[in-house]
Amino acid sequence: MSFSFAFCSIQTLQTCWSAVCILGSSALRHRIRHAKAGMRQATSGGLSLLNNIKALKDYQIAWHSLPQTTDSIPHIAQYDDVRYPKFTGDAIALLSGATLRLIRPSCSIRGIPSQTWSIDLPVALFDIQSCAIDSSQGLIAISGVNISSPEPTQCHLVSLSGASMRNYHPEAAVHAFTIPTYGDNAWSCKVTIRGDLVGWAWRDHLSYLRVYNWKTGALIWQHSPARCTIHFVFLDETRLMVACENTLKIYVVDPCTRVNPSHHTATPWEPALADHPQPVCTLEVLPLTGADAISNPLALESQKPMVDSDATFGCDASLTVLAMLFMTGTSTILEKYLYVIPVARLLDCLDSLLDENTPHAEPPHSPPSIPWDSWGASGGWLFPILNIFDFVPIGLSVMGSTCAIMACKTHDLATLDAFIFDFHALAHPESAAEDDREILAQFMECSRVVRSSKILRGPVRNTLPYRVVHKTITYKDDPDFAAAVTRHSFALLEDGLAVTVSIASNRIDQYMR
Numbered sequence: 299m300s301f302s303f304a305f306c307s308i309q310t311l312q313t314c315w316s317a318v319c320i321l322g323s324s325a326l327r328h329r330i331r332h333a334k335a336g337m338r339q340a341t342s343g344g345l346s347l348l349n350n351i352k353a354l355k356d357y358q359i360a361w362h363s364l365p366q367t368t369d370s371i372p373h374i375a376q377y378d379d380v381r382y383p384k385f386t387g388d389a390i391a392l393l394s395g396a397t398l399r400l401i402r403p404s405c406s407i408r409g410i411p412s413q414t415w416s417i418d419l420p421v422a423l424f425d426i427q428s429c430a431i432d433s434s435q436g437l438i439a440i441s442g443v444n445i446s447s448p449e450p451t452q453c454h455l456v457s458l459s460g461a462s463m464r465n466y467h468p469e470a471a472v473h474a475f476t477i478p479t480y481g482d483n484a485w486s487c488k489v490t491i492r493g494d495l496v497g498w499a500w501r502d503h504l505s506y507l508r509v510y511n512w513k514t515g516a517l518i519w520q521h522s523p524a525r526c527t528i529h530f531v532f533l534d535e536t537r538l539m540v541a542c543e544n545t546l547k548i549y550v551v552d553p554c555t556r557v558n559p560s561h562h563t564a565t566p567w568e569p570a571l572a573d574h575p576q577p578v579c580t581l582e583v584l585p586l587t588g589a590d591a592i593s594n595p596l597a598l599e600s601q602k603p604m605v606d607s608d609a610t611f612g613c614d615a616s617l618t619v620l621a622m623l624f625m626t627g628t629s630t631i632l633e634k635y636l637y638v639i640p641v642a643r644l645l646d647c648l649d650s651l652l653d654e655n656t657p658h659a660e661p662p663h664s665p666p667s668i669p670w671d672s673w674g675a676s677g678g679w680l681f682p683i684l685n686i687f688d689f690v691p692i693g694l695s696v697m698g699s700t701c702a703i704m705a706c707k708t709h710d711l712a713t714l715d716a717f718i719f720d721f722h723a724l725a726h727p728e729s730a731a732e733d734d735r736e737i738l739a740q741f742m743e744c745s746r747v748v749r750s751s752k753i754l755r756g757p758v759r760n761t762l763p764y765r766v767v768h769k770t771i772t773y774k775d776d777p778d779f780a781a782a783v784t785r786h787s788f789a790l791l792e793d794g795l796a797v798t799v800s801i802a803s804n805r806i807d808q809y810m811r
Contacts, residue, residue: 336699336722338614353610357407360811361720362731364767364794367403367810382787382798382806383442386490387431388604389413390789390796390806400431400438400458403810405793408609418462424452427486430496433458434604437467439496439512441486449476451484453498455512471515475508492532492602494553499528509538509551516556519549519575529598531620533641539620540577541595546622547577547665548648577665579652583624584635584680585670585755590628596691597623600641603698603792613698613792616642619721621701623694626753633753634686636694636742638701638721638762639678647673679721679762681742682751689715689741697790704788704797705741712774714786717741718767718795718809725765734768771797771807 331351332339335358385391389400396419404412413433417440419426426442440463441453455470456463466473475498477484487499495518499507507521507528521528521540529541538549583593600620603613622637651668674680683691692714693704701719717738738744750756788797794810 332611333614333723336614336617336720336725337611339611350610353407353409357611357811360407361765361767364718364769364809364811367794367808383426384428384488384787385431385789386429386488386601387438387789388433388791389415389431390791390798390808391426391429391431392798392806393426398426398429398440398463401806402433403791403793403796403808405609405811407811408611408793410606410609410793415458416461417456417465424463428489430489430491431458432491432604434606435467435469435491437470437491437512439489439491439498441489441498441500443484443486447476449478451477451486451500451502453486453489453496455496467512470512472512475510475517477506487527488530490532490601493535495532495535495551497530497532497538499530501527505542507540511553514553514556518553518555518557519551520557529595531598531600533600533620533645537645539598541598541622544583544592544594546581546583546595548579548581549575549577579648579665580667581673582668582670583622584626584637584674585758586626586753587750587755588628588753591626591753592628593624593626595622596625596634597621597694599694599696599701601696601698601790613700614722615698617699617722618642619696619699619701620644621694621696621703623691623703628753631752632686633751634683634691635754636681636683636691636703637674637678638681638719638764639674640699640721640762643677644673647677675758676761679760679764680748680758681744682748682754683742684740693786693788695788695790695795697792700790702788702790702795704786712772714771714773714797715741716769716771716788716795716797716809718769718790719764720766721762721764723763725763731767734766737768738766769795769809773799773805 329339331354335354337354381393383391383393389402392399392401398417398419400415402413404410424442424444426440428441430439436458438456438458439453440456443450444452452474454463454474455467457465457467484502485500487501490497494511494513496510496512504523504525505528506523507530508517509519511518524542526543531539533539536550538551540547540549586593600618602615602618606612618641619638620641624635626633626635651672688708689705690708691703691705695702699721703717705715707713746760748756748758786797786799788795794808797807799805
């Protein structure tokens with residue numbers, strides 16, 4: 299018999315706990331302990347039950363301090379030829395000369411050793427701009443621009459077990475995906491891996507998004523070129539959320555299909571629109587008032603945690619959240635919001651709504667538009683961001699049930715503020731340190747009920763429990779400190795936060811449990 303505690307309320311968990319204590323099942327009691335902490339039990343592990351309980355308790359206590367560590371960080375001298383490309387996954391990316399190094403910090407509490415991979419680049423002209431690491435599949439997708447190639451925008455599928463970028467993954471049907479972009483202005487914005495799928499966004503004079511099946515080499519989905527940035531996340535192995543041009547759309551991507559990337563004769567680098575798919579639905583981004591009010595997505599992030607069979611325990615993948623950062627406004631007013639909702643809850647809601655609206659006759663010519671009240675009004679948390687011209691969000695990252703937002707103060711560009719949220723049943727704001735709560739309150743409104751504003755139609759009731767930790771990263775001693783805002787990269791790993799910056803000091807800051 300199996301049972302999931304993913305969406306149990308605190309009252310349900312407490313009731314289960316009381317019943318199990320009476321019945322005396324230590325195994326189920328231990329499972330509920332993990333569920334209450336937002337974690338999952340390992341399928342295997344060498345720790346005894348008592349030691350496992352102690353490790354889980356220590357792991358939860360370490361959240362509140364989230365200490366800075368130097369584990370696995372190589373010595374980097376000031377002004378060394380080091381750069382940090384944008385990265386997603388479970389390892390930090392460091393580019394030193396013609397060598398890409400990937401660093402996965404250890405977590406002694408969970409029994410995870412540190413790992414380091416080194417990959418030599420075959421050509422100096424290949425400029426790495428972003429990469430995605432999936433150590434569970436032994437895969438890294440490296441995207442960038444090779445200006446010596448007739449198809450300069452490239453995404454290489456490299457094996458982590460090799461020592462060179464020419465050691466392609468043995469399960470990859472092709473060595474690399476290549477695009478004949480308008481090379482001088484091309485830029486790879488984001489690459490991400492979800493199972494057999496690779497999502498890849500880039501831009502030259504326009505923005506593009508494609509989804510490939512890396513095991514078959516097939517292009518299975520593409521978005522029409524857009525003038526604004528295209529944000530995207532995989533909600534699961536077949537559903538994709540795309541934010542572009544003030545809209546939020548859900549698409550179905552079939553790993554078994556194949557799209558023909560035909561090209562327009564007048565602009566050979568621009569994919570044709572013939573294969574642009576129809577979304578299954580469009581979501582109302584936020585409940586806005588006024589006919590001229592619009593909401594523009596600034597960031598969209600979600601990442602399922604990796605499964606490590608050697609770990610004592612790990613993050614519960616069923617609690618993975620979706621985080622969205624929006625700029626809303628009219629011709630005279632601007633507001634910013636951060637919204638977080640569990641992916642599973644969103645998908646359950648969409649499945650229910652789409653089943654209800656499925657016609658028995660022919661499908662409609664346009665996809666259904668789902669209002670905010672039907673999908674976003676319950677089960678999540680909406681944070682209005684205060685003083686948006688003084689305290690500016692510059693990055694968003696998600697790993698499982700954890701979400702981090704990075705911000706800078708316009709009057710202090712040498713300091714970055716990171717707020718790391720953890721969303722699960724027993725995670726309450728009051729459990730955070732008082733100083734952290736006070737600093738968060740200067741940046742965001744954290745009330746359980748968000749009232750109406752001149753743009754937002756309220757009230758919006760927040761129900762997703764969370765706790766938060768605040769970290770400050772300062773570069774005041776660096777002569778190039780002002781560039782940290784634009785030359786930084788940060789990402790959540792399963793056990794903490796990594797922040798890199800490509801300025802004179804070439805720093806890596808880790809805050810790990």
